[in-house]
Amino acid sequence: MSTPLKFYQVGSFAVGNRLLAEGQLSEQSHPDRTNSLTSGHRACQGCGEALGARYALDAAMAATDGKIVAVNATGCLEVFSTPYPETSWRLPWLHSLFGNAAAVATGVAAALRAQGKSDIRVIAQGGDGGTVDIGFGPLSGMFERNDDVLYICYDNEAYMNTGVQRSGATPPAARTNTTHAVGTNPGASFTQGKNLPVIAMAHGIPYVATATVADLHDLEAKVKKAMTYRGARYLHILVPCPLGWGSRSEETIQLARMATECGLFPVFEAEYGEVITTKKIRRQVPVEKYLKPQKRFAHLFGTNGHPELLQAIQAIADKNITKYQLLEADAQEQDTSKESSRG
């Protein structure tokens, strides 16, 4: 293709599949997509995790000719997908415990290796609680051993399945049911945070990437790319949660996009511990614009608001923008060349 593709031809930022050649269509636009997580599940309206899981697994299925085994941590995704006696999974799927998805996946991978079935690939998946908190030890072990597993974290920034409590991935100032929006420092505290993509990179594993449900092509490309490596890989997908974030169901995609466009959620990929691409911000927005539609940040706004906290959050975004060079001018070129080499 001689003209670089830009996936924002229309004002809505819609992907514009109609305009693309066959080989460049998203997996989701294919009528014969796997629907790995098929309809009928019990996720909330506007659930980012349900979207993220289907996008990611369908892309993985397409990349491996349908040879995927999925291991799931306990959490929303597990609960809403398998209400007894039904299941939404159209691939082999195993749920064991909250904190052991990475280790179970290691076991699946070891068994497949022993059986000489190198064509079958393993994906472990969990929410941020199952990944950055309770499942962190096994995940780090899986990284360290470089087991042949793609671990996908669907990050909605709190324990949503148990009713919205703070996790190690909850952003500063966010209101949860264990970080109430009262007192002098309302919401989650400003801590060092637990940046798992960076921690994953520190393990030096072959591939680490972040993505959001707002950019389908980018997400699919990263999953497909992840499947070209052997060894431990980590994909961290931001998935807004209308229930926990206090946002409107129809705003899920928009919020995910703004998380990136304000700099709070840098989208990048890394190989063997080094960042290789970053998704540049196209139209930068102040963090306020991202935070305001979310009720979990409502206490920051209005007459009794906390402008100083908003400032501190903006500082985090600014730091990300500098660190990952999110505003570089040649941004789009790099981004689109990646897109067009995707398929």
Next chain:
Amino acid sequence: MLKQIEGSRAVAETIAACRPAVICAYPISPQTHIVEALDEIVRMGQIDDCEFVNVESEFSAMSVAIGASATGARAYTATASQGLLFMVEPVYNASGLGLPIVMTLANRAIGAPINIWNDHSDAMSQRDSGWIQLYAQDNQSAADLHILAFRLAEEISLPVMVCMDGFILTHAMEEIDIVDRDLVDKFLPPFVPRQVLDPADPVSIGAMVGPEAFTEVRYLAHVKQLQALELLPKLSKEFEEIFGRRAAGEHDADGLITKYFTDDAEIVLVALGSVLGTIKDVVDELRATGQKVGALGITSFRPFPLDAVHDALVDAKKVVVVERAFAPGIGGIVSSNIRTAITNIPCQIFTAVSGLGGRPITRELIRKIFASTVAGTMPALTFTDLNYDLIDREIERTNQNRRSGPMAENLLKDLGAK
């Protein structure tokens, strides 16, 4: 082939003969020699198509075994003590999912106070986990029970824990017959999983089950244990036909229990594991003087062989359960199970908590237990060889001083000062 060999090495070589596909290893005494040996065996290429995974915790050891087993691989791991406690959540998960994992438990005390030596506190903590629990009385049976364990596990799709006394067995050098792999192949066919993660035929495993079926799923776990009760005697017989000896060791009755002069015994000592050898020696001594005493060993603690235990104790007048663990606040654990088996037998039952944290159970101690039982001075619950002076002094300290300090350290200081 007969070898003068350490118990752990014998178990490792027997495991190798069972052709596991995935072995998960995490070090903890006194189990460590087993996985050390297996690493060497796997690296030497002595097990075809076997993956040895060094995990970062026991929690992951069992989790890796779960993933491997659900993918149709014969999975094995070994642990002890704190390690077993650290993996409790996946231990329950493995049995709940019905995955035929085999695990060696090198029995060791549970802290605090930290103690690396033998007792049965670790195994007893998991008696209700849904795993089958087999107890070895010597190193030959420790090795052999693993072969039986794989076969049993895979036939009924439940995990099996083979319990062997830490140090007493794991570190003891004995002459052991290391089995011929061809014979093992005759007894143990390749693993055919009941459920498997297979892209060609996708299934969901581990879904949530609500009140509408949870009781039924749990009841089936009980049914499977009862099936094991039926199956163990049959498999033991088959094992004997192939290997020429009983998997559960000398004097094994039916794969479930070991009977030693129980038929006409008025006093029977009941025990699990290696202490049975000491008890049998003392039974021999006392029989030589005409005393009607006997010993009953429990090989299969889960499932618990109620009928077999009942029949073995039906003519006993007094039953003493020698236990290497206890339930604080009530007493004997094995005793409670024995009591369930003998409710309609008019005999007295006593609990002798012995050998905690590596304290030796000597022949002298067993003689004393028999003697006080004969004399009628045996309390319903006793802690044998207890240093009452030491305890009294600590109780006195705690009565005199609110900030009496750490209990275990007080006792050690007290002992050191003596």
